[in-house]
Amino acid sequence: MRTFAWWILAMCSAGCGSPPPHDYRAYLAHMPRSILVLPPVNDSLEPQAPNAFLASVTRPLAERGYYVFPVAVVEAYMRQNGRPTPADMHAVAPSKLVEVFGADAALYIHIKDWGTSYAVLNSASRVVIDCRLVDLRSEALLWTGSGMAVENSGNGGSLVGALASALVNQVAASVHDPCPALARRASSSLFAHPRHGLLLGWRHPDFERDQVAHRAAAQ
Amino acid sequence: MEPGRLVMRAAGLTLVLSTAACATPDLYSWGRYEDSIAAMYATSSGYDPAAEVARLSQQVEETAHRGQRVPPGLRAHIGFLLIEAGNAERGVQYLRAEKEAFPESSVFVDGILARYHGNEP
Numbered sequence: 001m002r003t004f005a006w007w008i009l010a011m012c013s014a015g016c017g018s019p020p021p022h023d024y025r026a027y028l029a030h031m032p033r034s035i036l037v038l039p040p041v042n043d044s045l046e047p048q049a050p051n052a053f054l055a056s057v058t059r060p061l062a063e064r065g066y067y068v069f070p071v072a073v074v075e076a077y078m079r080q081n082g083r084p085t086p087a088d089m090h091a092v093a094p095s096k097l098v099e100v101f102g103a104d105a106a107l108y109i110h111i112k113d114w115g116t117s118y119a120v121l122n123s124a125s126r127v128v129i130d131c132r133l134v135d136l137r138s139e140a141l142l143w144t145g146s147g148m149a150v151e152n153s154g155n156g157g158s159l160v161g162a163l164a165s166a167l168v169n170q171v172a173a174s175v176h177d178p179c180p181a182l183a184r185r186a187s188s189s190l191f192a193h194p195r196h197g198l199l200l201g202w203r204h205p206d207f208e209r210d211q212v213a214h215r216a217a218a219q
Numbered sequence: 220m221e222p223g224r225l226v227m228r229a230a231g232l233t234l235v236l237s238t239a240a241c242a243t244p245d246l247y248s249w250g251r252y253e254d255s256i257a258a259m260y261a262t263s264s265g266y267d268p269a270a271e272v273a274r275l276s277q278q279v280e281e282t283a284h285r286g287q288r289v290p291p292g293l294r295a296h297i298g299f300l301l302i303e304a305g306n307a308e309r310g311v312q313y314l315r316a317e318k319e320a321f322p323e324s325s326v327f328v329d330g331i332l333a334r335y336h337g338n339e340p
Contacts, residue, residue, distance in 0.1 A: 033323055034323040034324075048260075048261075048262070051257075051260030051261075052257060052260070054256065054260070055253050055254075055256040055257035055260070056253055056257075058252070058253065058256075058290070058291075058292060059247075059249055059252075059253060059290070062246065062247060062290055062291050062292075063245060063246055063247070065246070066291075067291045067321050067323035067324065068291050068292055069291075069292060069295075069324065069327060070291075070292030070293070070295045070296040070299070070317075071256065071292070072256045072259055072260075072296060072299075073292070073295055073296055073299040073331075076299065076303075077331070099326075100326070100327065100330060101326060101327045101330075102323070102324075102325060102326025102327055103327075104323075180257070203246065204246070
């Protein structure tokens, strides 16, 4: 099959365009040790999006040096305690989250887009997420970021070949949804972005160096 | 594109990806923690909590045996599954192990212990 796929990974922190380096002053002043990831609110049309995404967000956060509360336990615990939906969970007062979880910061995620669209010549899968990291004691906004990952499956050959490949891609995508992998790429690239990403947490071996560098830059 | 060139391109991409992955070793040994969470929520996966507990607890043992770090949350995740399945005694052991490895979890773990085990810290 004369098809090929390529990745476009684009990212921007709130506002897009060519943003200046993130202002880390509030983040440095309220440096969290632990992050409570609340189940994502789904603004996309795909009902399965939030849970597929929830599974992939712990690893990139923990690998940056933070304690990450067990996402499935947190989700079940809140559901069993009268907060049935992610929107209900996002509405819980920060002081209550401190009381129940003892968390320093919460990550509020919105899934803005999640899915695959099919055209004659190709198919495109797209995942777009918005994240806010909030200090739960002061309620200060520490960090925001938007991440997008796109996968295009196109064809370099004839129209007949293109039609065949669009059909094959459609069948393949219905068997194997590329969106969870895209979401994983979108979030890990967003968190690890060199100019706009999350600061390294205290469990990371380079924590001290990262703090010194960002404190100097924030002066 | 000729098949040979496609293979070469794929091989090049794999090489780039694998060297990028090797650049920074992971802090934690993740095993199937993420896949297990995804399976919990998948509508058609035939999720079996007892089988997941068996696999994940074996993973924790093997990770510790190799001298690697167990990811944050995994022990609490196993503990919660055990308590939900009615095996509170083993579940409490995992929750306490989470707290010991990650003191950041203390407030939450103590809350679960109090709620599900009637056992104030």
